[in-house]
Amino acid sequence: MTRVDGAFVKLIDDMFVTMYDAPGVGLAAPQIGVQQRFFVFDYDDEPGVIINPTIVESRGEAEFTEGCLSVPGLHWEIIRPAEMHVTGFDLDGRELNLELDDFACRVFQHEIDHLDGVLLVEHLTKEQLDEARVALMDLRMNNAGPLPEPEVGSSRLRLR
Numbered sequence: 001m002t003r004v005d006g007a008f009v010k011l012i013d014d015m016f017v018t019m020y021d022a023p024g025v026g027l028a029a030p031q032i033g034v035q036q037r038f039f040v041f042d043y044d045d046e047p048g049v050i051i052n053p054t055i056v057e058s059r060g061e062a063e064f065t066e067g068c069l070s071v072p073g074l075h076w077e078i079i080r081p082a083e084m085h086v087t088g089f090d091l092d093g094r095e096l097n098l099e100l101d102d103f104a105c106r107v108f109q110h111e112i113d114h115l116d117g118v119l120l121v122e123h124l125t126k127e128q129l130d131e132a133r134v135a136l137m138d139l140r141m142n143n144a145g146p147l148p149e150p151e152v153g154s155s156r157l158r159l160r
């Protein structure tokens, strides 16, 4: 269970800083090495936190270009459910009951994947995976080190 105290609020603050710096629209606790089920998000200038999110139901199909702060600079067209009903809790312990569609639905699915230990690459088609391998190898050869920081607005590393 996630306990909301001063240290937790500080952690949340730090996560927002990391997310906005990237820049990204969501950041899940496991991405910063915290093995708890919550994530921060801000996809429409309304920052939020959801604790213990559960997907109650999902419907339809939608395709979005998706990237991940954990694999900076790479993006793929990925098909996922178009709408879903999610429950969880906010920082004050109030129950959240959210009907999500469009971009919000995509952000939540991506972040819930992180909580479940599912990587973005697990959603790629075989062709996308082959392209990803080549792109990742190029990155390593050019840098001989860790992956570079995300580059805002750069199209150099985009696969599509």
Ligand SMILES: [Zn+2]
Residues within 6 Å of the ligand: 067, 068, 069, 070, 110, 114, 120
């Ligand atoms: Zn991610």
